[in-house]
Amino acid sequence: MSGSTRSDFASVWSLYLWIGIGVAVLVFGAVGFAVVRYRERPGRAPSRRAELNLLEGTVAALILAIVALLVFRTFSTEAKEDDSSAVGAVRIDVDAFQWGWKFTYPGEGVTVVGDSDHEPDFAVPAGRTVSFALTSSDVIHAMWIPGQRFKKDAIPGRTNRFDLEFGTRGREQGLCSEFCGLRHSNMRFGVWILSQASYERWLAAHR
Amino acid sequence: MAGGAPVSRLAATDHKKTAAKVGIASLCFFLLSGLLALTMRAELAQPGLQFVSDHTYDELFTMHGSGMIYLFLTPAALGLGLYLVPLQVGASQVAAPRLALFGFWLYLLGGLTMYSGFLTDNGAGDDSWTATIPLSNSSGTPGVGMDLWVIGVALAVFGSLLIAITILLTVLRLRAPGMTMLRLPVFSWTMLVTTFMVVASFPVLVVAMALLLAERHLGGVFTGSTGSIVYQHLFWFYGHPVVYVMFFPFVGAVAETVATFSRKRFFGYRALVVSLLFFTALSMAVWGHHMFITGAVKNQYYSLTSTLLAVPAGIEYLDLIGTMIGGALVFRAPMLFALGFIVQFLIGGLTGIIVASPPLDYHVNGTYFIVAHFHYTLFAGSLFGLLAGVHYWFPKATGAMLRERLAKASFWVLAAGANLTFFPMFFLGYDGMPRRVADYEPRLGDLNLLSSIGAGVIAIGVLMVLANLAVSLRRRVPAGNDPWGAQTLEWWTSSPPPADNFTTLPRIDSYAPLLDLREREEEAAEPAVEVPA
Numbered sequence: 055m056s057g058s059t060r061s062d063f064a065s066v067w068s069l070y071l072w073i074g075i076g077v078a079v080l081v082f083g084a085v086g087f088a089v090v091r092y093r094e095r096p097g098r099a100p101s102r103r104a105e106l107n108l109l110e111g112t113v114a115a116l117i118l119a120i121v122a123l124l125v126f127r128t129f130s131t132e133a134k135e136d137d138s139s140a141v142g143a144v145r146i147d148v149d150a151f152q153w154g155w156k157f158t159y160p161g162e163g164v165t166v167v168g169d170s171d172h173e174p175d176f177a178v179p180a181g182r183t184v185s186f187a188l189t190s191s192d193v194i195h196a197m198w199i200p201g202q203r204f205k206k207d208a209i210p211g212r213t214n215r216f217d218l219e220f221g222t223r224g225r226e227q228g229l230c231s232e233f234c235g236l237r238h239s240n241m242r243f244g245v246w247i248l249s250q251a252s253y254e255r256w257l258a259a260h261r
Numbered sequence: 262m263a264g265g266a267p268v269s270r271l272a273a274t275d276h277k278k279t280a281a282k283v284g285i286a287s288l289c290f291f292l293l294s295g296l297l298a299l300t301m302r303a304e305l306a307q308p309g310l311q312f313v314s315d316h317t318y319d320e321l322f323t324m325h326g327s328g329m330i331y332l333f334l335t336p337a338a339l340g341l342g343l344y345l346v347p348l349q350v351g352a353s354q355v356a357a358p359r360l361a362l363f364g365f366w367l368y369l370l371g372g373l374t375m376y377s378g379f380l381t382d383n384g385a386g387d388d389s390w391t392a393t394i395p396l397s398n399s400s401g402t403p404g405v406g407m408d409l410w411v412i413g414v415a416l417a418v419f420g421s422l423l424i425a426i427t428i429l430l431t432v433l434r435l436r437a438p439g440m441t442m443l444r445l446p447v448f449s450w451t452m453l454v455t456t457f458m459v460v461a462s463f464p465v466l467v468v469a470m471a472l473l474l475a476e477r478h479l480g481g482v483f484t485g486s487t488g489s490i491v492y493q494h495l496f497w498f499y500g501h502p503v504v505y506v507m508f509f510p511f512v513g514a515v516a517e518t519v520a521t522f523s524r525k526r527f528f529g530y531r532a533l534v535v536s537l538l539f540f541t542a543l544s545m546a547v548w549g550h551h552m553f554i555t556g557a558v559k560n561q562y563y564s565l566t567s568t569l570l571a572v573p574a575g576i577e578y579l580d581l582i583g584t585m586i587g588g589a590l591v592f593r594a595p596m597l598f599a600l601g602f603i604v605q606f607l608i609g610g611l612t613g614i615i616v617a618s619p620p621l622d623y624h625v626n627g628t629y630f631i632v633a634h635f636h637y638t639l640f641a642g643s644l645f646g647l648l649a650g651v652h653y654w655f656p657k658a659t660g661a662m663l664r665e666r667l668a669k670a671s672f673w674v675l676a677a678g679a680n681l682t683f684f685p686m687f688f689l690g691y692d693g694m695p696r697r698v699a700d701y702e703p704r705l706g707d708l709n710l711l712s713s714i715g716a717g718v719i720a721i722g723v724l725m726v727l728a729n730l731a732v733s734l735r736r737r738v739p740a741g742n743d744p745w746g747a748q749t750l751e752w753w754t755s756s757p758p759p760a761d762n763f764t765t766l767p768r769i770d771s772y773a774p775l776l777d778l779r780e781r782e783e784e785a786a787e788p789a790v791e792v793p794a
Contacts, residue, residue, distance in 0.1 A: 101525060
C-alpha cells in the first residue's frame with residue numbers, strides 16, 4: 055500500500071458522515087413536517103391512502119444507488135489497506151501477551167518489551183512503509199493506534215500482516231482494544247515517529 | 262391473575278399469563294442489569310479506579326451486556342409477541358401453550374443460573390457477553406462463575422427459542438377465518454420474521470455454549486490456529502440475527518402505535534412485508550462484519566451485505582413516516598415513545614452503516630464508538646419502542662389506563678438521559694477510548710462525566726415509569742375495550758381479554774379490521790350524494 059491509513063480513513067469517513075448527516079436531516083425534517091403539519095385538528099379527516107408503490111420503488115432505488123457508491127469507495131480503500139506486499143519496508147514483528155507487547159525488528163537485533171506496569175515504546179521512521187506481522191502468545195488482543203485510525207486483531211496461532219505509513223513526527227499512543235482479561239485497561243504502548251537519522255540512532259541505542 | 266392457588270397460577274398455560282411472567286421476569290433482569298450499568302458509569306465518571314476493582318468491573322460489563330441481551334430485550338420482545346400474536350390473529354390460545362410455559366421456566370432458570378455466579382468465589386462470568394475463545398477457556402477464565410454463565414446463556418437462549426416456536430406456529434396455524442397472511446397486522450408480521458430468525462440462529466448458540474462447556478472441562482474443542490475463529494463464527498451466526506430479534510418486534514410495536522395515533526391505516530403494508538423478508542434473509546448473511554479486524558473473513562462480502570441492510574431499513578422508515586403524512590396525529594404517551602424510537606434509532610442505524618465499512622471499522626471497532634452505536638439502536642431505539650408498546654398495550658393487558666402526564670414526563674426525562682449518556686460516547690471512541698475498560702486517559706474525563714450524569718437521568722426516568730405502572734395498577738382508571746381508537750383485533754375483545762380471548766370476531770378483510778369497521782359505519786352514515794349526470 056501507499057499513503058497513510060489516516061488519510062484513507064479521513065476521505066471515506068467524510069463521505070459516510072456527510073451522507074449520514076444528509077439522510078438524518080431529511081428524515082428529521084420529514085418527521086418534523088408530519089408532526090407540525092398533520093397534527094389532529096377539528097374538521098380534518100385523515101387520508102385513506104395506504105399505498106404508493108412507485109414511491110417505495112423510487113426510494114429503494116435511491117438508497118441502492120447510495121449503497122453502491124459507499125460500497126465502491128469502501129472496496130477500493132479496503133483493497134489498498136489489505137495489500138501488505140510493500141518491498142523495502144521497515145519490518146516489525148509484534149507479539150501481544152497478557153498484558154503487554156513485544157516489538158521485534160528482524161535482522162536488526164532490536165527488541166522492545168513492556169507490560170501494563172511499564173508500557174513499551176517502539177520507533178518508526180516517518181514517511182516510510184512499515185510492515186507489521188502481528189500475533190499473540192495467549193488470548194486475542196487487538197493492536198490499535200488511534201492516530202493511524204487503524205487496528206488489527208492479534209490472534210494466537212495466526213499472523214496478521216499489515217502496512218502502515220506514519221506521517222507527522224512525535225509520539226502516538228497505542229492500546230489494546232480487544233478485551234483480554236484483568237489488566238486490559240492498562241495494556242498500552244507508544245510509537246515514536248522519527249526522522250530517518252533519529253530512527254537509526256534509536257535502533258543503535260536499542261541493539 | 263386474581264384467584265387460584267399459587268401452584269396453579271405458576272402452572273397456568275394461558276399465553277397471556279405466560280407472557281406476563283416473561284414480562285415481569287425480564288423487567289427484573291432489566292433493573293438488575295441496569296444497576297450494574299449505573300455502577301459502571303459511577304466508576305467511569307472520573308479517570309482512575311474509585312469504586313470497583315478491575316476484576317469487579319469485568320463482571321459488571323459482562324453481566325450488564327449478557328443480562329440486557331439474553332435476559333431482557335430478547336425475552337421481552339418474545340413476551341410481547343406471546344401476549345399479542347394470538348390476539349392479533351384472532352386465536353383463542355397460542356399454539357403449544359405448555360411449550361411456551363416450559364420456555365419461560367428455562368429462561369428464568371438460565372437467568373438465575375447466570376446471576377448466581379455472583380455468589381461464587383471467583384464471581385460471575387467476566388468475559389463480556391461474547392466470551393471469546395481462548396480467553397473463556399479454563400486457563401483463561403477459571404472458576405465456577407464462568408461455567409454458570411455458559412450454562413445460564415444456553416438455558417435462557419433455549420427457553421427463548423421454545424417461546425419463539427410457539428409464536429411462529431400460532432401465526433402459521435391458528436389464524437382466524439379471513440385472516441390471510443396479507444391481512445396479518447404489522448406487529449404480527451414483525452414477530453413472524455423475528456421467530457424465523459430465532460429458529461434459524463438460536464440453536465447455533467445453544468450448541469456453541471455446549472461446546473464451550475466441553476472446551477472448559479474436557480478441552481480439545483476450539484484448539485489450534487482456527488479454534489478461536491470457529492468459535493467467533495458460531496457466536497456471531499447467532500449474535501447478529503439476535504440484534505434484529507431485539508429490533509423487529511419494536512418496529513412492529515411502533516408501527517401499530519403510529520398508525521393508531523395517526524388515525525390512519527399503516528402506509529405501504531405490502532412494501533413493508535417485502536422489506537421485512539428481505540431484511541430477515543440478509544440478517545443471516547452479515548455476521549462476519551463483527552470479525553472485520555480478525556483478518557480471517559472476506560471483509561468485502563460482509564461489508565456488501567451489511568450495507569445493503571440500508572435498503573429495507575429505509576423502506577421501514579418511509580412507511581412509518583408515510584403513515585403520519587396525511588394523518589391526524591394525536592400525541593399521547595405511546596406516540597411520543599414511538600417518535601422517540603424513530604428519531605433516535607436513526608442515529609444508531611446510520612452509524613451502523615459507518616461501521617459496515619471495514620476501513621472505518623478498523624478505527625472504531627472495539628471502542629466506545631461501537632458502544633454508542635449499539636446503545637442508540639438498543640436503548641434509544643428498541644427500549645423506546647418497547648415503552649411505546651408497553652404504554653400502548655398496558656390498558657389492554659390490565660384493563661387500566663396509565664397516568665398520561667407522568668408517562669409524558671418520563672418520556673422526556675428518558676430521552677434527555679439517553680442522549681446525554683450515549684452521544685458523548687461517539688466522541689470518546691473516536692478519540693481513543695476502547696470499550697471494556699475500568700480506567701482511561703485523564704483527557705477523556707469530561708465527556709465521561711457527562712455520560713455518567715446522563716446515566717443518572719436515565720435512572721430517574723426508569724423510576725418514573727415504574728411509579729406510573731404502580732400507581733396505575735393501584736388506583737385504576739378503567740380502560741374499556743379500545744381506549745385509543747385502534748385498528749387490530751386485540752382491541753375488539755375486553756380489557757383484559759377473557760381466558761379464550763374472544764367471544765365474537767368482526768369481519769376481517771384487511772390488516773386493520775377495526776378501522777375498516779369504522780370506515781364502513783361512516784360511509785353508511787353519510788347521506789347519499791347525487792351523482793351528476
